[in-house]
Structure formats: C-alpha cells, structure tokens
Amino acid sequence: MTPLIGTPERPLRAAIIGAGPTGFYTADHLLRNARVVEVDLFDRLPTPYGLVRLGVAPDHQKIKFVTNVFDKVAATPRFRFYGGVEFGKDITLADLKAHYHQIVYCTGAQTDRRMGIPGEDLSGSHPATEFVAWYNGHPDYRDCTFDLTQERVAVIGVGNVAVDVVRILCRTAEELATTDITDYALEALRKSRVKEVYLLGRRGPAQAAFTNPEVKELGELADADVTARPEEVELDPLSRAAVERSQDRATQKKVEILKAYARRQPTGKSRRLTLRFLVSPVELIADGAGGVAALRLVRNELYATSTGALQPRATGHFENLPVGLVFRSVGYRGVPLPGVPFNESWGVILNDKGRVLDSDTKQPIVGEYAAGWIKRGPTGVIGTNKPDAAETVECMFEDLASGAVLEPAHPEAAAAEALVRQRQPNYFSYADWLKLDAIETERGRAQGRPRLKFTSIDEMLAALGR
Amino acid sequence: MNIANILARKGSMAVTVRPEQSIRDALALLDRHNIGALVAVEGDRPVGILSERDIVREAAHNEKFFARVVADLMTRDVITGQPHDDLLSVAHTMTERRIRHLPVVDQGRLIGMVSIGDVVKAQRDHYQGEVDTLQTQLLADEGGPAR
Numbered sequence: 001m002t003p004l005i006g007t008p009e010r011p012l013r014a015a016i017i018g019a020g021p022t023g024f025y026t027a028d029h030l031l032r033n034a035r036v037v038e039v040d041l042f043d044r045l046p047t048p049y050g051l052v053r054l055g056v057a058p059d060h061q062k063i064k065f066v067t068n069v070f071d072k073v074a075a076t077p078r079f080r081f082y083g084g085v086e087f088g089k090d091i092t093l094a095d096l097k098a099h100y101h102q103i104v105y106c107t108g109a110q111t112d113r114r115m116g117i118p119g120e121d122l123s124g125s126h127p128a129t130e131f132v133a134w135y136n137g138h139p140d141y142r143d144c145t146f147d148l149t150q151e152r153v154a155v156i157g158v159g160n161v162a163v164d165v166v167r168i169l170c171r172t173a174e175e176l177a178t179t180d181i182t183d184y185a186l187e188a189l190r191k192s193r194v195k196e197v198y199l200l201g202r203r204g205p206a207q208a209a210f211t212n213p214e215v216k217e218l219g220e221l222a223d224a225d226v227t228a229r230p231e232e233v234e235l236d237p238l239s240r241a242a243v244e245r246s247q248d249r250a251t252q253k254k255v256e257i258l259k260a261y262a263r264r265q266p267t268g269k270s271r272r273l274t275l276r277f278l279v280s281p282v283e284l285i286a287d288g289a290g291g292v293a294a295l296r297l298v299r300n301e302l303y304a305t306s307t308g309a310l311q312p313r314a315t316g317h318f319e320n321l322p323v324g325l326v327f328r329s330v331g332y333r334g335v336p337l338p339g340v341p342f343n344e345s346w347g348v349i350l351n352d353k354g355r356v357l358d359s360d361t362k363q364p365i366v367g368e369y370a371a372g373w374i375k376r377g378p379t380g381v382i383g384t385n386k387p388d389a390a391e392t393v394e395c396m397f398e399d400l401a402s403g404a405v406l407e408p409a410h411p412e413a414a415a416a417e418a419l420v421r422q423r424q425p426n427y428f429s430y431a432d433w434l435k436l437d438a439i440e441t442e443r444g445r446a447q448g449r450p451r452l453k454f455t456s457i458d459e460m461l462a463a464l465g466r
Numbered sequence: 467m468n469i470a471n472i473l474a475r476k477g478s479m480a481v482t483v484r485p486e487q488s489i490r491d492a493l494a495l496l497d498r499h500n501i502g503a504l505v506a507v508e509g510d511r512p513v514g515i516l517s518e519r520d521i522v523r524e525a526a527h528n529e530k531f532f533a534r535v536v537a538d539l540m541t542r543d544v545i546t547g548q549p550h551d552d553l554l555s556v557a558h559t560m561t562e563r564r565i566r567h568l569p570v571v572d573q574g575r576l577i578g579m580v581s582i583g584d585v586v587k588a589q590r591d592h593y594q595g596e597v598d599t600l601q602t603q604l605l606a607d608e609g610g611p612a613r
C-alpha cells in the first residue's frame with residue numbers, strides 16, 4: 001500500500017493557477033488544514049493579487065490593504081510563488097499532472113462580455129476592462145490609447161465597474177495625483193477634455209447593480225456635478241411594488257440617493273455626470289472616420305418574468321446621444337484554458353461546486369478544480385471568493401480522503417522548481433515581488449503617492465538587476 | 467446576482483423524464499441522482515415537474531402507485547425561471563408560492579434547475595462575501611499599512 005498523502009513524509013502537492021484573491025484564499029484554506037500541504041501559486045504576471053492590483057480603482061486605496069493578508073499567506077514555509085509563469089504557455093496541464101496531486105484554476109475573468117450591437121468595434125468604443133487595466137498598469141494594456149480629447153463620453157452599464165470608470169473620468173488631476181494610478185494614465189487624464197459623462201442603465205434605478213457607497217461617492221466629486229432625470233429615477237409601479245414587498249433597505253436607500261441627484265442644481269463645476277436609466281444602446285453610429293459620433297438608444301419599459309424578476313423591454317422610442325467615446329462596462333468574461341473543459345454559456349470552467357467536469361460525461365475529472373470568478377462567473381467582491389474557495393478546498397480534501405488524486409511521477413518541490421526554471425528562467429519569486437513592492441512604494445513616497453507601479457516586465461527585471 | 471450565477475457552478479443539468487415514463491423509472495432516477503425532483507420534458511420543453519412529494523402523496527393512498535406514469539402525478543402548472551432573473555425576486559416567488567425546484571429555460575429550452583436550497587445558499591454566500599471582505603480588511607489593518 002502506498003503511504004498516506006498529506007503527511008510530512010509525503011505532503012499533498014497542490015498547484016494553484018492565478019494569484020488573485022481566490023488563489024490566496026485557496027492557498028490559505030489548503031495550508032490551514034491538518035494535512036501537510038505544499039502550495040505552488042502560479043501567475044502569468046510577475047506581480048500577485050490579480051484584480052486587487054489591476055482592477056480595484058486607484059482612488060480606493062483602503063481596500064487594497066487586503067494584500068497584507070495575502071502576504072501573510074505567502075510567508076508560510078510551505079508556500080511558493082512562481083510569477084511570470086503562464087499556464088498553457090510556459091507550463092502545460094501535462095507538466096502539472098507530472099508534478100502535483102491536485103490543480104486548482106483561479107484564473108478569474110480575463111476578457112469582456114460583448115454586447116453584439118452594430119458599431120461595437122468602432123475606434124472610439126472600448127471595453128471598460130481595457131480602460132481599467134490601462135490606468136492600473138497591467139503590462140498587457142499599457143500601450144492602449146483612449147481619445148480623451150472628446151468632450152462627451154458614455155459608459156454603458158451600471159455596475160460598480162462602470163461607476164469606477166466614470167469616477168476616474170470625472171476626477172481632477174489633483175485628486176488622481178495622490179493615488180497609485182499609472183503615470184501615463186495620469187498624464188493622459190490631466191489633458192482630458194471630457195466635459196459630459198453619461199452612465200447608462202438598461203433597467204430602472206431599483207435594479208441598478210452598483211452599491212450604495214459607490215453611488216454616493218459620485219455625489220462628492222471635487223469638480224463634477226452629478227445629475228439624473230426626475231422621470232427616469234421615479235419608480236414605475238412594478239419596481240415600486242417589488243421594493244415594498246422585499247423591504248430591502250439598501251435598494252430603498254439607493255433610489256433615495258438617485259432621486260436626490262435628480263433634484264440637484266448644477267453648481268458650475270467643470271464636468272457633468274448624468275445617470276440615465278431605462279435606455280439600451282442599440283447601435284454605435286460612426287462619424288465617417290471610423291470613430292463614434294453618437295449612441296442610438298432605445299427607451300425601455302420593465303416587465304415581470306414568471307419569477308417576478310423585472311426585465312427590460314424595448315419601446316418604440318429612440319434617441320441619439322451624441323458622444324465621441326464609449327466604454328462598454330457590461331461585465332467580464334472568463335477565457336478557456338488549454339485542455340480544460342469550458343462552459344461557453346456562462347464563460348466559466350465546467351464545474352460542479354469547484355470540481356472540474358469532463359465535457360462529455362459530465363463526471364468529475366480527477367485532480368482538477370476551479371475557484372473564484374472562473375468557477376462562478378464575474379460577480380462578487382473580494383471576500384466572496386473566500387467561501388467560494390472554501391467550497392472547492394472542501395471537495396479537494398473529500399477527494400483526497402477517497403483516494404481520487406493524481407499520481408504525479410515527480411511529487412517533489414525541487415522537481416517542480418527545476419521545471420519552472422527550465423521553462424521560464426526569468427520567473428519571479430515572492431521575495432522578488434517584495435523587493436519590487438518596496439521599490440514601488442519608495443518611488444511613490446517621493447511623490448506623495450502610495451506607490452509608483454512598474455508597468456512592464458522589462459522594467460521589473462531591470463529593477464531587480466536582471 | 468441572478469440564476470446564471472447559480473447554474474455556473476452547478477455542473478449537472480436538470481434530470482429529466484418523459485411524461486409517459488413510469489413512476490418506477492422516476493423513483494430510480496431520483497435515487498440515482500440523489501435529488502428531490504425531476505423535470506418532465508417533451509423534447510427540450512418542460513411540461514411538468516415531478517417531486518418526491520408528489521410521489522409520497524400518491525403512495526399514501528394508492529398501493530399501486532408504482533404502475534402509474536409520470537404524467538398522472540406531475541404538476542403541470544410549472545413556473546420556470548430565466549438565467550437573468552434576479553435572485554431576490556426568485557427567492558420571493560419561490561417562498562411565496564412554495565416552489566422548491568425551479569426549472570430554468572432559455573428561449574423555451576430547458577437548461578437547468580435551481581432548488582430553493584441553491585437560492586438560499588447563493589444569497590448567504592453573497593452576504594458572507596461582504597462580511598469576509600471586511601474581515602480580510604480588519605486582519606490586514608492589524609498588519610500595519612498596506613504595502
């Protein structure tokens with residue numbers, strides 16, 4: 001009989017792909033178990049934390065403190081970080097199967113959902129995902145350009161990401177200069193001529209996905225007036241009944257905030273942000289040079305589905321909203337990983353409670369798991385990934401108990417390290433990252449900013465003297 | 467949060483029967499998949515729902531219930547959900563109308579099923595996520611300023 005896995009003599013070796021919040025929560029749950037587990041955490045980027053570094057808005061520094069907790073996880077002796085190592089490129093599924101008992105995919109949602117309307121790909125139309133990755137310094141997006149000479153901008157969608165985008169567009173350069181926004185974005189936004197910003201919701205105020213603290217913040221911008229149309233924030237009878245029935249305080253409060261915005265008078269600030277509801281873009285109209293001239297909007301009304309959910313339905317009323325720049329913030333989407341079954345309907349890895357399923361048999365595949373956004377889709381805040389990761393890790397230990405783990409030929413930490421070294425000699429360890437982190441913070445301090453990010457791999461290598 | 471978020475991490479499709487199948491078949495399916503209800507379908511289209519309760523109700527007064535067919539016992543007036551239905555509305559409707567299993571359809575085609583347990587769990591995880599975010603922040607503060 002083979003000796004038990006999960007003991008000091010024979011630790012359970014787990015590979016986690018993706019060092020966002022989910023990767024760290026998963027590592028934490030694994031490392032806290034009574035079983036002896038060794039975790040190798042891989043990320044295609046040299047820097048850890050996923051969207052906490054590259055998604056969370058630069059003017060929301062406080063939430064970024066959560067990385068302290070992730071650093072504590074990384075300080076565990078049985079934890080290793082392999083930054084700059086991409087699954088599917090630098091290492092393959094076959095490599096991992098030869099070195100680990102279990103593999104967990106925590107790769108998040110790396111792209112945007114398409115809207116499927118004409119004109120979506122005009123040059124002045126961008127997914128919010130790209131803008132966010134650009135201002136936050138994601139190495140893959142640092143060369144993106146956005147035409148901020150446009151005076152009128154529309155952001156489609158009313159989730160918290162859309163709110164981030166309009167807030168960054170409406171902030172003054174002075175407000176941004178105290179954040180860790182990248183230098184190039186700060187310069188571009190300093191020169192911005194944006195005056196009118198529209199945030200467009202397809203349903204009513206009661207159905208808006210943004211949360212109250214986020215929408216409240218829009219009313220406190222230094223140099224942008226916020227407004228809404230009284231007739232659009234007034235609840236229709238269906239929404240009113242739903243809100244009363246559910247007694248949902250948060251939604252009631254949200255509607256109050258929006259109604260108060262509709263009553264505000266302009267105070268002469270340089271920018272104006274208008275929150276619109278019950279309108280759907282049906283087309284982006286071209287300006288003759290490949291750019292955007294306007295958004296064609298249809299007015300919606302709400303109807304109740306059989307479960308009582310309120311959904312939008314187009315009326316026959318259209319309007320053209322002249323805008324030269326459009327950000328589509330209608331949600332993120334997961335991308336398939338080579339060799340890993342994918343559920344196209346929801347843009348996630350095909351899974352049951354985190355166990356990856358075979359596409360044909362729909363039965364669990366031994367040794368492969370998913371957690372976080374790539375498991376349940378792109379919703380939820382940082383902490384939502386903790387119970388989500390816990391559920392996956394529970395499956396992992398259940399399977400370990402029943403003997404359903406991979407049988408790697410080289411289950412030694414040194415063998416895995418040798419493999420990584422061979423495939424990606426320039427990989428980044430956690431110690432490397434902590435050095436980069438210290439340099440970034442130091443560079444920031446000189447300018448009164450939380451940090452000044454490195455935005456290219458070459459810069460990072462150079463900073464480490466490689 | 468909507469129904470799609472539940473279906474995404476629930477690999478199993480809804481387990482289906484045809485209305486003309488026997489209750490014996492249905493029981494075997496419920497047992498094999500360890501579930502509480504089956505969706506009766508004609509092609510891709512749900513036409514009824516058969517829960518363990520429907521069977522128990524029949525068994526209580528009919529010794530020969532095994533011989534009956536699904537169509538005799540199933541509930542025909544099925545309420546179905548759609549992937550983009552908000553969970554708050556879904557939870558309300560399911561409790562109000564005492565529905566434990568909601569077949570999910572997309573353009574008339576059955577694509578899955580959510581139970582009241584799934585809905586409650588999703589809502590609990592949602593609130594738990596907010597709490598866990600705060601907890602992570604608190605733990606982080608103990609560690610001093612952000613790096």
Ligand SMILES: Cc1cc2nc3c(=O)[nH]c(=O)nc-3n(C[C@H](O)[C@H](O)[C@H](O)COP(=O)(O)OP(=O)(O)OC[C@H]3O[C@@H](n4cnc5c(N)ncnc54)[C@H](O)[C@@H]3O)c2cc1C
Pocket residue numbers: 017018019020021022023042043044045048049050051052055056057060063085086087088106107108109110132161164332337371372373374379380381382383384385599
């Ligand atoms: C713009 C934006 C702002 C947000 N702001 C907040 C906020 O203020 N507060 C809050 O609580 N939540 C916020 N969220 C939500 C929060 O960021 C997510 O819940 C969380 O980041 C999801 O975690 P994850 O680990 O599943 O995915 P991610 O954070 O996306 O991490 C995935 C990681 O996997 C890596 N990866 C991907 N593919 C590969 C591969 N092939 N090989 C190796 N590595 C790979 C990526 O590089 C990345 O580091 C925000 C989300 C967005 C999009």
Ligand SMILES: NC(=O)c1ccc[n+]([C@@H]2O[C@H](COP(=O)([O-])OP(=O)(O)OC[C@H]3O[C@@H](n4cnc5c(N)ncnc54)[C@H](OP(=O)(O)O)[C@@H]3O)[C@@H](O)[C@H]2O)c1
Pocket residue numbers: 115156157158159160161162164201202203207208209210214280281329330331332378379380381
């Ligand atoms: N500060 C924070 O805490 C923070 C910041 C950023 C992100 N996050 C979290 O990260 C997650 C992702 O955020 P997100 O904003 O990308 O997603 P989201 O909350 O799901 O919002 C997506 C928005 O796009 C709309 N939409 C979708 N398809 C559309 C279409 N075809 N036409 C018009 N509108 C469309 C949705 O409207 P419908 O509702 O009508 O579908 C919704 O308003 C969320 O859970 C969010 O809370 C949190």
